[in-house]
Each structure stands twice: as structure tokens, then as C-alpha cells.
Amino acid sequence: MFAYTDFIPNTAQNGGVVFALSDRYGGFSQPPYESLNLAFHTGDESAVVERNIIHMLEAFRQLDSRCAQAQNLAYMTQIHSTHCVVLGENLCDDDLCGRGSAGEESMREIESRDLAHSVRQGSGVAGNGIMNMGEADALLLTRKDKPAMVLVADCNPILFFDRTHNVAALIHAGREGVFGRICSSALARMSEYSDTRASDVYVFVGAGIRKCCYEVGDDVCAKLESKERERYIQSREGRYFLDLESMLRAEFESLGIGEWEFLPKCSCCQKEFFSYRRDGVTGRFGLVAMLV
Template identity: 70%
Template sequence: MFVHTGFIPNVANNGGVVFALTNRYDGYSQPPYDSLNLAFHTGDESAVVERNIACMLEAFRTLDPRCANAQNLAYMTQIHSTHCALLGENLCGGYAGQNPNLINVGEADALLLTHTHAPSMVLVADCNPILFFDRAHNVAALIHAGRAGVFGRICSLTLARMQKHCGTHASDVYAFIGAGIRKCCYEVGDEVCKKLEPKERERHIELRAGRYFLDLESLLRAEFENLGIGEWEFLPKCSCCEREFFSYRRDGVTGRFALVAMLVD
């Protein structure tokens, strides 16, 4: 179920963030969504997706004693934008909907987390799932960074939102980047290459046998360096190469895996 889990403490050592990256196993969805599909928009049965999420959340609670009481799970309607939503305080005390454990915060591709014990997730199937954690202020953000998001500098815009709302300094930020499509598999056309400046094309596009392959990882690394992000970690896995992950590029109709995070104190 989880291919990677972690805990990053804050500088005061009185809190931090617990996070986990799922794979596609140990769920209940039938092909082509087999088996731990966590997204409602793929065409999978909603009741099965809810069961998968409940199963995942139950496993997440066991990762750390401070996660034991996690109930509501927030997620976004992701639209390949650069908008960062704020997980408001009113969402942390419950939700009077058909499913009391699931909260859709609306259309966004980044979610700012400022309250403890409020788990959230970002969904992907080749895009980069990213966690920013501000160790000084014990706040975090989950980011959906596909090609549109990376080209639109969603990480920079999310950091600006964290700076404005929470006083975040880039040097205090730890970034974790989960599995996503890497340059080994991400072939693009000339129209995509032209969206980059010439120097960016030289650095982030690889030419192989007359075909172009985009390196989103190197684009993100360059952006993090430019921003002054304190520390980052890329999970060395390609979602398209490795079949433990859902991949839209590889399979077309498929499910979504998730990066889940929760602030704790």
C-alpha cells in the first residue's frame, strides 16, 4: 500500500509532518483501476473508491501514534492549474456531507496545510506529487506538479502563498517529491519544447534518435535551487517504468495513487 513513508520534525521538535506515498496495491478496484485507486474522476465505482480511501486512511493512522485519531481526509479537484487553496480551520472539526471522512476543497492543484491532525492528499498518475514542509512554522503544502504546473511555476507560487500566509522562508522548507514520469519515458513533441526558453531546452530536453524527452525532475531541481529551498528529496522511481504505480502515459485509462500528509504536534 505504501511505497514510502516519513516523518519530518519541526525545528522546535514539538511537531512535524507525517507523510506517505501509496502504490497501486491492496485495494478493491477492478481492472483497469486495480487495485488501490484513490480518485473519483477516473470512471471507477465511487463506492469502491471510498472503500479504498477508508482502507488507506486506516493504514495511515498506524504510521505514527499521533495519527491515530485522524478522521477527515481533504483532497482537491485537480485541474492542472497553479492555484493554491487553503485548508481552512472550519474543515478540521468535521464535515456534514454524505461521507463524513472526505472533504473536497474545490478546484486547485496545491493545498496549504496549517492545522494539525487534518490529513490531506494529492492524486497523481505520472505528475509529480510534492510536499513542502516549513520546519520553522510547522505548516505544509501538497502540490500537483505535472508539465503544466511545472511550466507555470506552481512550486514558486505555492511558496509565495506560504510566505504571505505563514511567514515561510524558503531556507526552512523541506521538499519531498514522490514518483512521477521521468525523462526515460516522457517523450514530448516539438510544440512542448518551444514553450521553454532556448537555454532551458538545452538543459531539460534530451534528444534521442530524433525524439525529445522532457526532464521534469531537472526543471524542478533548477526551480528549487533558484528559490533557495533548504532541502529536497526525490524518490528515485519513474511512475511509467514501474508498474507498482498508476501511469496515464503507459495505460491511458487507469487509477491514481496519492501522496498523503498530516501535520502533527
């Protein structure tokens, strides 16, 4: 069910963040989605995916006594952007930070009564729902007892946690997100919302495709400056392999992030995780987090 779990306390020691990285086991989906597929968009049966999410959320509640009140799980329709949404009490603020190559910035506000959030009621768990927050690739968590998840199958699932202000962000960082510096955009949104300082931020990066498996073509190499190609592209037997982990580490260092941790697992190498690169048609695993 979970490949990794942890709790990071805040500076005041009166709260923190509980998070868990799921694997592909312990769910109800049939091949090729077996078994704990958490994504509706893969082609799997929606009712089965919903059952998987509810089952996973029940297991998450049991990880820590502070998780007992977890309800209304939020997720995003991920689009490989740098779009960040804020999960608040009765309102979702959308902040589009540098979306697209031109780096445009815009803001919009969605009222709490807007049914575009497309809330799915979680059958069998009274009072709980599964909430789609719309198109985004970063989700800012600002309230306790409101769990959220980011879904991946080779992209990097990332948690940012501000120990001082007790806010967090879940980030979907695939190649386009890393190239577009989505982590920098998410940190900027956290700073705008709660005066977050990079030095107060703890970062966890879950399993993703690593340089051992991430083969790319000339078109991807061409998007990098020559110095970046030397640093982040490995050539092996005439083939090119991209090192997203090193790119993320360099970004964290340049931002002045206080502490970061990478789970030393490649999603493509290790079959406990779903991998789009390895399997093509497959499910998605998730990084779930909740402020307490």
C-alpha cells in the first residue's frame, strides 16, 4: 500500500505534515492497472479507482492518530504546467505562475459554490469526498485535516513543507515541469501566501524515473543550454539519458532550500511502482500529504 511514510514536525512542535507515497499494491484494479491505481484518467473503471482511493485514504488515516480526521481528499487534473492552486476552507485560489514558455502570469478566483470543482462523493465513507481542484500541477495546502495527493507514473512527486508557517505544497514535476522550474513557482506561491522562506522549507521527492532509465532524444537535448547538456545528459553507447534528479537538486540549492530528501528508487526500474515508460498503459501511484 505505502512504499514510504513520514511525519515532519513544524518549528513550534504543535503541528506538522504527515505524508505517504503509495506503491501499486493492495487495491482492486485489474490488469494492466493492477492493483492500487489512483488515477481516473488512465482508462481504468472509475468506480474501481474511487474504491482504491477510499481504501488508500482509510489506510492513511491509520498511519498516525493525528490523521483520524482526514476527509475530502483533493487532487488535480495534471497538465505538465507550472499552475498552482490553493486548497483553502471555502475557496480555491488559482495562481498561474509562469505558465508556458513565455512565462506569462495571471490570476483567477473560483467561488466555493462553483461546481466546476467536480466533487465526487466517496461511497461507503460518510462525510468524505474526492475533490478535483481543476487543471494544475502544484497544490498549496493551508488547512489542517485536508489531505491531498499528486499522481505520477515516472514524474517526480514532490512535497514542500514550510516548518515555520505550517503550510505545504504537493508538486507534479515531470520533464516539462522541471524544465519550467515548477518548484520555484510553487515556492513563490507559498511565499506570497504565507511569507515562506526557502531556508524554512523541507522537501521530499518520491520515486521517479532516474537517469538509469530516462532515455531522451535530440529534441529534448536541444532544449538545454550547452552547459546544462554536459551536466544533466549522460551519453551511453550513442544514447542519451536525462538526469532530472540532478536538475532538481541544483534548483533546490539555487533557491536556498533548507533540507531535501530523495527516495532512492527509480519508478521504471522497480516494479512496485507504476511506470508509463516501462509499461505504457498503466496506473498511477500517489504522494498523499496532510497538515496536522
